[in-house]
Amino acid sequence: MSIKISQLSKNFNQFAALKNIQLSIDDGEFIAILGPSGCGKTTLLRLLAGFLSPTYGKIEIGENEVGTPERSLPPEKRNIGMVFQSFALWPHLSVKEHIRFPILHHRFIPAELKKNADERIQQVLQMVSLEKLSDRMPNELSGGQRQRVALARAIAPKPELLLMDEPLSNLDAELRMEMRKEIQKIHRLTKATIVYVTHDQGEALAMADRIVVMNNGQVEQVGTPAEIYTRPKTPFVAKFVGKANLIEGRWENDLFTPHLSPDIEWPDDGVADEMKYFGCFPVRPEQLYLTKDRNKNDSITGIITSIQYQGKEIHYVVDVSGQEWAVHSSVYDQFQIGEQVFIHIKHAVRKNNLVILK
Missing domain, CATH: 3.40.50.300 (P-loop containing nucleotide triphosphate hydrolases)
Structure with a gap:
């Protein structure tokens, strides 16, 4: 009906x-x-x-x-x-x-x-x-x-x-x-x-x-x-479904520059136009990964402030210039509270209607 x-x-x-x-x-x-x-x-x-x-x-x-x-x-x-x-x-x-x-x-x-x-x-x-x-x-x-x-x-x-x-x-x-x-x-x-x-x-x-x-x-x-999970149209949807990190910055020619790291440019991997209007790049916790060393030019520095062991993964909260970012990481890459880490983003690639993080 x-x-x-x-x-x-x-x-x-x-x-x-x-x-x-x-x-x-x-x-x-x-x-x-x-x-x-x-x-x-x-x-x-x-x-x-x-x-x-x-x-x-x-x-x-x-x-x-x-x-x-x-x-x-x-x-x-x-x-x-x-x-x-x-x-x-x-x-x-x-x-x-x-x-x-x-x-x-x-x-x-x-x-x-x-x-x-x-x-x-x-x-x-x-x-x-x-x-x-x-x-x-x-x-x-x-x-x-x-x-x-x-x-x-x-x-x-x-x-x-x-x-x-x-x-x-x-x-x-x-x-x-x-x-x-x-x-x-x-x-x-x-x-x-x-x-x-x-x-x-x-x-x-x-x-x-x-x-x-x-x-x-x-x-x-x-x-x-x-669609709701990968292409949220408002900050509320991004935070409520998938607990995305809302990174504020500037969009220009389908490239995003975070305010807190003006030397970095992230390509548009399917961000909804409505989110671009808000000046945001929604990044889900599993879309980020951590390293102990700065091995890439696009890394962002943070400090581990919280750790929750979840069996198949570990949920971290990382302080990035006063902002709290959620990062879900493999149990094989473990970090300690207070440790300095470098945050990297896996960009979403769409293939045959599937979203793959690389």
């Missing part, structure tokens, strides 16, 4: 939670709404679900206008499924009965599907790998299993639009990785349009077809995960 959001704004008294949102979502697309707490992403999801009415603008789902300031369809009149952050399971219903409930009561469910409810329940149990746990109660399940039940309940009536509000935030790191794969599998099997709200850039980059990055109630950038 396609979605069209036009000039959408939402005010709570004098506070503008959303400001002039423009967004189109294709049928069957997986969209991640990404941003920090308070940016408006959950408000946008609640507007899509019908829990809130727009202050200005409109929402169209499929061929129907479902939300305007004058008229907003309630959730039960929209063909949607919803997965909440808190799971929201009923303590008195088993796994199987959680799945049966929407099949019997969802407004838009086809008569044939309702007639063959038991067959549909088995299909959904297989999708979420809960066949052996169908008679268990919620208090007998782990956190990951409860989240699977919430997903199963949402997809059981075959909704055309699936809304997810930070569904993995209450799980531990290992379970979150496992559930990412489950959600991707569900998307492939159901072919439903998914709008997935998260503050976790890893989730958005791993699962979404496109990412909508939000900040202060506005859309900062919309693009594929690769």
Whole structure:
């Protein structure tokens, strides 16, 4: 089911939670709404679900206008499924009965599907790998299993639009990785349009077809995960997705000269025009490397101020003329706090739609 959001704004008294949102979502697309707490992403999801009415603008789902300031369809009149952050399971219903409930009561469910409810329940149990746990109660399940039940309940009536509000935030790191794969599998099997709200850039980059990055109630950038990560258009996107170092300097003829090192010139390796307007060169931590000796003319001097061992790599913070630069380095090249180092940049080379650092 396609979605069209036009000039959408939402005010709570004098506070503008959303400001002039423009967004189109294709049928069957997986969209991640990404941003920090308070940016408006959950408000946008609640507007899509019908829990809130727009202050200005409109929402169209499929061929129907479902939300305007004058008229907003309630959730039960929209063909949607919803997965909440808190799971929201009923303590008195088993796994199987959680799945049966929407099949019997969802407004838009086809008569044939309702007639063959038991067959549909088995299909959904297989999708979420809960066949052996169908008679268990919620208090007998782990956190990951409860989240699977919430997903199963949402997809059981075959909704055309699936809304997810930070569904993995209450799980531990290992379970979150496992559930990412489950959600991707569900998307492939159901072919439903998914709008997935998260503050976790890893989730958005791993699962979404496109990412909508939000900040202060506005859309900062919309693009594929690769576009958002490698070609951020604003300083906020560069810092929030990928934790890029924003090096200030001057752009001239597609060459960048950092203010703190006027003898250096970096070639344009795909920096967005919008970032050039801000006078910035976004450099991701893995795009930099450190040496103990000045073995190149384009090196920049810094002092190690923080070290975090991460197993496969080491995360350094380097003081460069009073600025803090993040550098992710190999575990085989180790440095000490207080040590002087020389920073070099690996330039991005685009080949067959891939970005290679050299």
